[in-house]
Amino acid sequence: LKTPLKQAATSQLVLTERQPDCQPLTTPPKPKETPPADPWTPTSNLKMLISAASPEIRNREQRRQLSDSSSEVLQTKHCLQEHLLGDEYEKSQPSRKEKSLGLLCHKFLARYPDYPSPSQKSYICLDEVTEELHVERRRIYDIVNVLESLHMVSRLARNRYVWHGRHNLPQTLQALKKVGEENKYIQQIQMIKKREYEHEFDPDGERNEGTASSFGSSEQSDMSFVELPGVEFRAASVNGRKYKSLRVMSQKFVMLFLVSTPQIVSLEVAAKILIGEDQLEDLDKSKFKTKIRRLYDIANVLSSLKLIKKVHVTEERGRKPAFKWTGPEVLPNTQDTKLEATSTTCSPPISESIPSKEQCSKALFPSKGKQNFTRHSSLIKLVKTIENDRRKIQSAPTSPVKISAIFALQNNLSRHSFLHQAIKIHLWGGVFLFVFCLRTAEEMQMKCALSSPEAVSRPEPSQQPALSQPLGVCPASHSSVSPVILPHPQSGLSYAIYLHPSQAHTVTTYSPGFMLQPLPCANVTGIKSSNSKVFNKITTEEGDTQRGPDEPAKSLAAEERPNTKSETSSQRCLKRSQALPENNLIKRRKSDEESLDTSLTFFPSGYLIPLTHCTHGNKAECSNKEKAGVCSVQHTAYSSPITGVIPMPASELKTVNIPAFHITPLNIMLSPNSIAAAPVLSNSCLTSSSTSSAPNPSSSALNFMLQHIGLIPAGVQVPANPVLQQVPASSQSENISHSSGSTNVQEGKVSKNILQLHHGGLSGKYSAVPSAPKEPQEPQAVTENFFRTPGGPNTEPSLSANSDGTQRSSQGTLYIPQRKLEVSED
DNA sequence: ATCTCCCGCCATATG
DNA sequence: CATATGGCGGGAGAT
Numbered sequence A: 001l002k003t004p005l006k007q008a009a010t011s012q013l014v015l016t017e018r019q020p021d022c023q024p025l026t027t028p029p030k031p032k033e034t035p036p037a038d039p040w041t042p043t044s045n046l047k048m049l050i051s052a053a054s055p056e057i058r059n060r061e062q063r064r065q066l067s068d069s070s071s072e073v074l075q076t077k078h079c080l081q082e083h084l085l086g087d088e089y090e091k092s093q094p095s096r097k098e099k100s101l102g103l104l105c106h107k108f109l110a111r112y113p114d115y116p117s118p119s120q121k122s123y124i125c126l127d128e129v130t131e132e133l134h135v136e137r138r139r140i141y142d143i144v145n146v147l148e149s150l151h152m153v154s155r156l157a158r159n160r161y162v163w164h165g166r167h168n169l170p171q172t173l174q175a176l177k178k179v180g181e182e183n184k185y186i187q188q189i190q191m192i193k194k195r196e197y198e199h200e201f202d203p204d205g206e207r208n209e210g211t212a213s214s215f216g217s218s219e220q221s222d223m224s225f226v227e228l229p230g231v232e233f234r235a236a237s238v239n240g241r242k243y244k245s246l247r248v249m250s251q252k253f254v255m256l257f258l259v260s261t262p263q264i265v266s267l268e269v270a271a272k273i274l275i276g277e278d279q280l281e282d283l284d285k286s287k288f289k290t291k292i293r294r295l296y297d298i299a300n301v302l303s304s305l306k307l308i309k310k311v312h313v314t315e316e317r318g319r320k321p322a323f324k325w326t327g328p329e330v331l332p333n334t335q336d337t338k339l340e341a342t343s344t345t346c347s348p349p350i351s352e353s354i355p356s357k358e359q360c361s362k363a364l365f366p367s368k369g370k371q372n373f374t375r376h377s378s379l380i381k382l383v384k385t386i387e388n389d390r391r392k393i394q395s396a397p398t399s400p401v402k403i404s405a406i407f408a409l410q411n412n413l414s415r416h417s418f419l420h421q422a423i424k425i426h427l428w429g430g431v432f433l434f435v436f437c438l439r440t441a442e443e444m445q446m447k448c449a450l451s452s453p454e455a456v457s458r459p460e461p462s463q464q465p466a467l468s469q470p471l472g473v474c475p476a477s478h479s480s481v482s483p484v485i486l487p488h489p490q491s492g493l494s495y496a497i498y499l500h501p502s503q504a505h506t507v508t509t510y511s512p513g514f515m516l517q518p519l520p521c522a523n524v525t526g527i528k529s530s531n532s533k534v535f536n537k538i539t540t541e542e543g544d545t546q547r548g549p550d551e552p553a554k555s556l557a558a559e560e561r562p563n564t565k566s567e568t569s570s571q572r573c574l575k576r577s578q579a580l581p582e583n584n585l586i587k588r589r590k591s592d593e594e595s596l597d598t599s600l601t602f603f604p605s606g607y608l609i610p611l612t613h614c615t616h617g618n619k620a621e622c623s624n625k626e627k628a629g630v631c632s633v634q635h636t637a638y639s640s641p642i643t644g645v646i647p648m649p650a651s652e653l654k655t656v657n658i659p660a661f662h663i664t665p666l667n668i669m670l671s672p673n674s675i676a677a678a679p680v681l682s683n684s685c686l687t688s689s690s691t692s693s694a695p696n697p698s699s700s701a702l703n704f705m706l707q708h709i710g711l712i713p714a715g716v717q718v719p720a721n722p723v724l725q726q727v728p729a730s731s732q733s734e735n736i737s738h739s740s741g742s743t744n745v746q747e748g749k750v751s752k753n754i755l756q757l758h759h760g761g762l763s764g765k766y767s768a769v770p771s772a773p774k775e776p777q778e779p780q781a782v783t784e785n786f787f788r789t790p791g792g793p794n795t796e797p798s799l800s801a802n803s804d805g806t807q808r809s810s811q812g813t814l815y816i817p818q819r820k821l822e823v824s825e826d
Numbered sequence B: 001a002t003c004t005c006c007c008g009c010c011a012t013a014t015g
Numbered sequence C: 001c002a003t004a005t006g007g008c009g010g011g012a013g014a015t
Helices: A002-008 A012-018 A020-026 A042-053 A055-071 A073-084 A101-110 A126-133 A137-149 A165-182 A185-201 A209-218 A235-239 A245-259 A267-278 A285-304 A357-364 A377-395 A441-450 A453-457 A501-509 A524-545 A554-564 A568-579 A585-590 A593-599 A612-627 A631-639 A650-655 A683-689 A697-709 A722-726 A730-741 A744-754 A779-785
Strands: A122-125 A153-157 A160-163 A224-227 A264-266 A308-315 A318-325 A342-345 A401-403 A424-428 A431-435 A482-488 A493-499 A607-611 A661-663 A668-670 A822-824
Touching: A101 A126, A101 A137, A101 A285, A122 A126, A126 A137, A137 A153, A137 A245, A137 A285, A165 A185, A165 A224, A165 A245, A185 A245, A185 A267, A224 A245, A245 A264, A245 A267, A245 A285, A245 A318, A264 A267, A264 A308, A267 A285, A267 A318, A285 A308, A285 A318
Parallel strands: none
Antiparallel strands: A122 A160, A153 A160, A224 A342, A264 A318, A308 A318, A308 A822, A401 A424, A424 A431, A482 A493, A493 A607, A661 A668
């Protein structure tokens, strides 16, 4: 109704003025056929007018014509017809189609190069765009949001975005794929299909327990936006907490493609999954409809990007709309850490984004030798934050204070990437608790592999030098503290964990615990072998039913997948923890059972102090390297009084129940189960043993963090720390670290077996499971306890097992209904 | 009728 | 407070 009206009374002039953009479409005559030579053509006149009126308009017109000519032939034709009808050319003007988001997106994209030269960034001004494209702002947001989800643009400030083009696409996709795998989308899809299938026979069918519910709870997959190391999100304030629903949806949608074998996703399934995640599976009709609407929006943009295209899958049910991935194939997630994705929680309740364990570990333990940390603005931010928080702390020393900081690092490649990192420091009851993350999963695995249980428990580590036993336990040479040397092969640094004798004891005693994650998880190899049958069967099935006429070799790729999922479960774990508001340590302490999984993620422990002494060879190199441009920061940070603010009377420490101590490759934690009341290394411990001007422990800790985050050159920090120097392990350690450093090749192999030692589920017991799963052949134990195992192509028998170990109604294996699906390409 | 999805109201977030 | 963002769903073209 409206549109016609607008056109109704248009005179040539009016038309000219307000429709330069639609000209090619509106103009009746042969737009291209006839050269604009004929001055008598109404068109040419018009054009002249336009040109004369404004060069700007002309340019715009030209530009548009270019982009239009390529794809909008249809429209043109359409228009042509219209106008043949004479003066009644009003109605069709902006035929709905011409306003489609897809078309608009095309126009939008036409404005920027796919691969802008990194040197000259192009900025996007929403005002300009809306004006030039003649669209409502709202529409632009839709486009931009999706582009943002792919990191093709990023927001700078109000009205401003930066155009990245497709440079980031590969990384983004890889990251998304990874996350998608972690989210178990494959399984979910199967689940939905199954349910669907069941409904066929049981229309009024009530929830078929076991299957559905188990997912609802486990599929936490919060509202998280997958970030990329290289794509900075403007000031936290700008990108700040806000539901990034469309963005997130977009990402998830993409994930579905990347994860599913025939890369085809039906809207229905996608919608269900996206809804289901939120939780309840109330088949809310309207909600579903809305979701679908949004998916269409997203799909339009993705289509414009040529990442997907619409198809139709036909099954008994009928013809359902779906989309097929036509974007680039995503590499099977190389071990490359630099391509790490970052998942930041954005869910409303959590006021602060919690860094993923991996991110942290990445920051803490740079795995690549060459790293050139650049002084990034974020670093400054960090320092400021610390300063600020320090004040707070001083003013309210007793209240729980959380200090969080965001670190940004340059990543391994020269690529402009950095990680948003946060290290949380909790002050609670006078206890200085460091909440941080340790190593990346890979590193852990490696460590696991290297530090075989035998080696650990062996009294004389030196006996097995050839085996490059990295983890040595130094006998408590000091009355109060027992350093445990933890060489970090990749970085060439070793760390000492100072523990109380009791703890040290625990460590050695429970040495196997080094290899076991408190939370169980499946051993890939094992699973793979044990379930290979099922596996194959399923993939085949899928091929028969869903696979399009093309790519008949996907099952192979699928089979390899498990191996590439090294850290998935750990991340999941992390996610889980992220999902729960875990700001309050106290809360975590109190709550038991269910909080267990949370608490295990980050846990305060003793101090980790780098043993730079043990790394002669690397040391120099390291420090030089890192000395790059962060010294100034170092000073600030180092001298920061924050380090001195936490006096911890030993007595006080004892009031804190610190349970038995376990060290896992993933983190150091204190099992809430056992209440061994082992005090964390107290001040006195260190201070007593350290004479002179040795920095207090807090300082050391801070140093440790900063150093490993790259803020402080490795060598510079903590001035002679007597304790460290006294560690007689030097010779040993040296060997150890050296050997371990040169065992890279092995590492790979070995780690394979331990690859999947992550926190898989939430067994209430983390008490060290003394059986080291070095046997790839013991899938049973592992598999059966854990809910979904990573990598398993959707249908592990364990699927129905409950995560809490309660072994719910085991529905047996998941039955995937066989259907005939045809994909028609429209 | 079903599939698509534009349009724009209006709650929120930002500055 | 004004403006920028963006969730959301009615309802109307397209098929």
